[in-house]
Amino acid sequence: MSPPSPRLDRLDALPLALARTDVRDVRSLFPEPALISLKGRRPDPLFVSILLHGNETVGFEVLKRLHAWMGRHLLPRSLLIFVGNVAAAEAGLRMSPGKPDYNRLWQGGTGPEFELAQSVLAEVRAAKPFAAIDLHNNTGANPLYSLIHNERAADRQLASLFTRTAMLTLTPPGMLSLAVSSLCPSVTAECGHAGVEANETRAFEFVLDVLHLDHWRGAPDRPLDVFETIGRMELDPAATISFAHGEAADIELPAALEKWNFFERPEGSTFARLPNGRSPLKVVTETGANVTDAVFRREGDRLVLTRDLSPAMLTTNEQAIRDDCLGYIMEKRSG
Ligand SMILES: [Zn+2]
Structure with missing residues (x-):
């Protein structure tokens, strides 16, 4: 043995x-x-x-x-x-x-x-x-x-x-x-x-x-700039992902997604497109609460930010997205 x-x-x-x-x-x-x-x-x-x-x-x-x-x-x-x-x-x-x-x-x-x-x-x-x-x-x-x-x-x-x-x-x-x-x-x-x-x-x-x-x-x-996490962005495991415009997929993300890391994105800006009409993306807090609606709203086939927020740890590596998560949504703490 x-x-x-x-x-x-x-x-x-x-x-x-x-x-x-x-x-x-x-x-x-x-x-x-x-x-x-x-x-x-x-x-x-x-x-x-x-x-x-x-x-x-x-x-x-x-x-x-x-x-x-x-x-x-x-x-x-x-x-x-x-x-x-x-x-x-x-x-x-x-x-x-x-x-x-x-x-x-x-x-x-x-x-x-x-x-x-x-x-x-x-x-x-x-x-x-x-x-x-x-x-x-x-x-x-x-x-x-x-x-x-x-x-x-x-x-x-x-x-x-x-x-x-x-x-x-x-x-x-x-x-x-x-x-x-x-x-x-x-x-x-x-x-x-x-x-x-x-x-x-x-x-x-x-x-x-x-x-x-x-x-x-x-x-x-x-x-030191301290960012506080609002939630972790998770994708439905069955969802198809595209980083190119116009491809058939459940969620379309920009190819340059990673450039957003630790930069503030304004309220109303587009985060993703949902070509199939349903969203496979959810935002989950540290205690497991679903706060997707506090972060994103739907405008037509787009998912836009409900307020000024900073994404972090975004990755376009599909394996990393599936093994771990798409990234985090954060807010910069004042002071
Ligand atoms: Zn590690």
Whole structure:
């Protein structure tokens, strides 16, 4: 009988071969999900999680850079690193077919992946973390942004060290940074497209800045725009989607849809066309309420915005739309 999988491996050093290992060979270093504990000058660790989504490689590249940096510097603060879905990373996929999404495990559930998540959370809690950063890429053309889960000054300061744009959200409820936000300031850092060196550099510098921070000052270090989520835009799974004008489909979206991310769209502007007359799009709040009518109204065969709103995380990647969602609708918070 094969041992239960995934199991959680524990390490107290980074593997020497990390520098010359491609992310697709991650299992030659980490055959199973792993928690790596590295001692630094301040004991309360920065918790960094990588590869919760296997094809979002930024975290693995950050780990390589940290490894190189540590060859020349002492860690100013301890690090606790979770290497997540290595099986999906080996396959170059967000998640393994038929297996749960590793960023939806953290609110509890049954099955080996959920048990793994609970073991990780117990160790993170015991380590009394200073801060937590979950590193992701995304598929749409978004600016770099962070997800925050409350408005504590420390969380805002943490987010401001990454980029100017933050999204305040409690969905999806099973995400890691939300679970850890009850323990310490916590963000998901959405680092743009995978494989882009500038994005990897920004993510690495963010981790380095937080490693060097010795206390929370109680205010953002740099300007921060906080967007609040109104809802998540979900498409009926049976719906057909088109990004070209005049094609037969249940919903027609503009090919340049992703350009709208984090820009305010005015009341009355067209969001989509509905060539077949019925709308497969709904907007659902964090608590599951359907607020579609508060966001969109029908004008002929068009779906238009009922007020000034900012979409985010819009993607034209049909697989991402079907695996996750079309995107989010947000409102910028004043002040
Ligand atoms: Zn992700």
